[in-house]
Amino acid sequence: MSFQQVTLSLAAGFLENCRLFFETLLFSIPLGLIISFGSMSKFKPLSYLVKVFVWCIRGTPLMLQLFVVFYVPGLVFGVPMRDRMMAALIAFVINYSCYFSEIFRGGIESIPKGQYEAGQVLGLTKSQIFFKIILLQVTKRIVPPMSNEIITLVKDTSLARVIAVGEILLAAERFAGKGIIWPLFYTGAYFLIFCGGLTLLFGFIEKKLSYFKA
Amino acid sequence: MPVLEVKNIKKSFGKTDVLKGISFSLEKGEVLSIIGSSGSGKTTLLRCLNFLETADEGTICVNGKEIFDSVSHKNLTENEIRDNRLHFGLVFQSFNLFPQYSVLKNITLAPTLLKRGTPEEIEEEAKGLIERVGLSDKTENYPCQLSGGQQQRVAIARALALKPDILCFDEPTSALDPELTGEVLRVVRDLANENRTMIVVTHEMEFAKSVSDKVIFMADGVIEEYGTPQEVFLNPKSPKTRSFLKKDIETNAE
Numbered sequence: 001m002s003f004q005q006v007t008l009s010l011a012a013g014f015l016e017n018c019r020l021f022f023e024t025l026l027f028s029i030p031l032g033l034i035i036s037f038g039s040m041s042k043f044k045p046l047s048y049l050v051k052v053f054v055w056c057i058r059g060t061p062l063m064l065q066l067f068v069v070f071y072v073p074g075l076v077f078g079v080p081m082r083d084r085m086m087a088a089l090i091a092f093v094i095n096y097s098c099y100f101s102e103i104f105r106g107g108i109e110s111i112p113k114g115q116y117e118a119g120q121v122l123g124l125t126k127s128q129i130f131f132k133i134i135l136l137q138v139t140k141r142i143v144p145p146m147s148n149e150i151i152t153l154v155k156d157t158s159l160a161r162v163i164a165v166g167e168i169l170l171a172a173e174r175f176a177g178k179g180i181i182w183p184l185f186y187t188g189a190y191f192l193i194f195c196g197g198l199t200l201l202f203g204f205i206e207k208k209l210s211y212f213k214a
Numbered sequence: 215m216p217v218l219e220v221k222n223i224k225k226s227f228g229k230t231d232v233l234k235g236i237s238f239s240l241e242k243g244e245v246l247s248i249i250g251s252s253g254s255g256k257t258t259l260l261r262c263l264n265f266l267e268t269a270d271e272g273t274i275c276v277n278g279k280e281i282f283d284s285v286s287h288k289n290l291t292e293n294e295i296r297d298n299r300l301h302f303g304l305v306f307q308s309f310n311l312f313p314q315y316s317v318l319k320n321i322t323l324a325p326t327l328l329k330r331g332t333p334e335e336i337e338e339e340a341k342g343l344i345e346r347v348g349l350s351d352k353t354e355n356y357p358c359q360l361s362g363g364q365q366q367r368v369a370i371a372r373a374l375a376l377k378p379d380i381l382c383f384d385e386p387t388s389a390l391d392p393e394l395t396g397e398v399l400r401v402v403r404d405l406a407n408e409n410r411t412m413i414v415v416t417h418e419m420e421f422a423k424s425v426s427d428k429v430i431f432m433a434d435g436v437i438e439e440y441g442t443p444q445e446v447f448l449n450p451k452s453p454k455t456r457s458f459l460k461k462d463i464e465t466n467a468e
Contacts, residue, residue: 118310121264122324122376123300125292132323136314212313213358 006175006183013171014190017157020085020167024092024153031093032100039105057098063159065091070163088160096153103145107138111214137214147202151195158187215278217242217411218380223262223272225255232258233269234435240380240428243409247422247443250432251458256415259432260384263413265299276301276379303378307385309365311357311372317344318353321372330376343371347401363394367401374405381405383414399425419462423447431455 038050057065070087074080081087111134119129158169168187175183216239225233232255240246248256261267263274265282274282281298290298311320321340322333330336344353347367357365366386373381383402387395399421406412406425416422422429422443429446431439431454439446439455450456 112310114306114308114310115312117266118306118312120266121299121302121304122372123296123328124324125296128327132327133312140314212356214313 006180006186009175010168010171010183010187010190013166013168014187014194016085016160016165016167017154017190018194020088020092020157020160020165021154023089024096024157025150027089027093028097028100031097033104035097035101036104036108039101040108054098054101057095058102062091062095062156063162065095066159066163069094084163084165085160087163088165092153092156092160096149099149100146103142103149104138106145107142108134110141111137136209140209140212140214143202143206143209147198150202151198154195154198155191158191216240217277219273219275220263221273221275223259223269223274225258225262225267225269232435233262236272236432236435236437238430238437238440240411240413242411244427245406245410245412245414245425246428246430247426248413248415248430248432249417249419249422249458250430250438254432255435256432257384260304260382260413260415263380263382264302264304265295266304300376301379303373303376303381305366305369305373305381305383305386307388309357309362309369309389311365311368313357316354316356317349317360317368320357320368321375324372325375328376336375340371340375343374344368346404347371348397361394362390363397366390366398370398370401370405379411381410381412383412383416385415385417387416387418419447419459431458433458 035050035054039047039054041047041050066088069091070081070084115133115137116129119133124132158167160167161169161173164170168190169184172184172187175181218240220239221237223233223236224231236255236259238246248259250256258267262269268287269282269284271284272282273280273284281301287295312323315323318337318340321343322336325331325336325339326333331339341350341353344350347370349364349367349371352360352364352368357368360368370386386402387398390398395418399418402412402414402421403425414422414426424443426443429439429441429443430437431446431450431452433454439450439452446455447459450459
């Protein structure tokens, strides 16, 4: 088995990791924002419900959630989940939007009341205040915790292996099954390079937002 | 007709009665100073006028039009409340500039969102205001690059940009170093000389004495003394006013 063959085969697997990563981000960031609004709602039953949900999701392993999403529809409702990638995506989106929601909530609640009041006395609407005044300040504050969480997500995508999504670790294990063990360690390089890129990106964003203090 | 008429404003937080029936009126072009010790309800009164707090009882009329009535207030739509509050402008103790925007953008943001003119007109006007508060060389700076006094002057320009009928100041110099209060008070004084209607909550007694047409001394949620600066400062009737002013003189003498 040549080095080039292994590289290509692992790259094909890592493409699945990347797909899961980007799609999870695409859906879990907006959903996380909605969940954070739910948990900050003044309507107590809603905020209570949302908080219990977040507790359940953050309080159980992501691996278990993958099993639940993949097996429960078939076992309980008789409609088996055929698309493994879809099952993984659903589990990841739910899991990560809960984590993100807590980061968003912390960020939003950390903005001083005076910023809202300044917007109010200037006659702005609630949504103008949020989108024109609060959002960028929140963004600046949550870049460090978000970068942490997003880098964790890169590596978590390999958990999809437990429901046999053809991601990079599964690809490497196929080689291991044939007695070639080194591709398994080689997968680390893919993650390292990808996370390296992300680290640079977040550093860049942080720098871009350093022109103001908030 | 008075530009502002406040009748019997009451406000309590839980079991604490902060305002116990405040009534006063203000003529166009007058400057009213509200003095009193901390916790007397000065700031809460100002916040009620700006609808940052909702008074439990009372009415507020601007130019003869009732803009607040505790009974019907909750029936108003958010749009109506927003229109009503624009009769007032408020300058905060802690400036509350928007940190991510330049000085110019801080001032143009609200007029732009409220569609108060074309972008060119709004910018033109904002630049005029910046010049008036003496910060023409800081137009493109961000709040974090300004001193407290400069930030407060930007906040004043920002409030002026919406052309409020009545401009309110909530202890505009209390968060400033002593050497920076002068530049802010000078701007407020200039505005007073232009016959702008203003309400200033302040701890600067000398300033209140020299700039105001009327002075209210508040104590324990009521207007303890009301009159011209001469009446309140030189010839106070209430013993509470006398002891407050005496304490102030003693503190300043130290």
